Amino acid sequence: MNWFSIIISGIVTYFSRMAMVALIDREMLGTKVKEVLNYVPSAVFPAIIFPGVFFNDFGLFVEITDPKIYGAIFALVVGFYSRSVIATIVSGLLSYWFIIFFLLR
């Protein structure tokens, strides 16, 4: 990570915020495009979640008994019912720590 890549990323991010407000006529985005843009979070974030849970640091599939899988499942259930960002993260981390520090010792 260096200054150059941070600044370029900053420009890219700023442009995404500014383009429709200051530069481009909003009619330019058709309904189709808007509908698809709605799915951007659902299309982007699983590509980070799945490898983060199912691969180890060396890019190999983890065992079915890996604590990350159970931490993620627990977080998923808690998050689904609580609808809370914090509860999702904390429950996932706590269950993960419980497994690695108590069950696997």
Added chain:
Amino acid sequence: MLSKSKIFFKGTVAVLPHMLSVIPFGIITGAIGVELGFDPILVYATSLIIFGGASQIIFMQLLSGGASSLVAITSVGVINSRHLLYGAVLSEYLEKLSFIKKLFISYFIVDQGFAESNKYIKQNKNLSNPHYYVLGTGVTLWFCWQLSTISGIILGSFIPEELGLKFAIPLTFLAIIVNDLRKLDHVFVMLVSGFASLILFNAPFKSYIILSPLVALIAAFIMLRFKK
């Protein structure tokens, strides 16, 4: 008629509940940056220059995993393309502003601020200075984000590696999309993206991070055609 500062303040109040997620997310972002081994100054610079939690984490994670700058920057672009949608909606309310003001306010357009602004302005169509509401949400979130990432950077240097804090990355993103799990169309797009990322994970240059969302968006596009 509401004064400008009152409208600004209303925006501030509207995003306060979001702090419950923004502050921990900021702390995690700062802490993970340090945990991944980056210079604290550079980690903080991402908060100031990029100012977007998800993009900052992905950016740092990719670069620490050996991705090229080009891949990291492109993936930041893909993640942030959702802002185009926010801008398109908000532009209606910001139409009367001068070009310079538009440039300034754009820096503060973020997810939670957009959601609250859009809700409020829709309900109060005759609001005289709606951009103060947008600014109120954005500036408040900006301050909290800067402070919480700085706290995370400081905390991060004390957190032992055995805790495996890196696992907080997938959990954080899971937390962001967990509400959309109630919508079957979104679940479909998520599964396409997730399985694509597992299959494409070893593609060169960490390109899975760009290819998987694209595959999922194409799937979304096809799905929308069938829905009609």
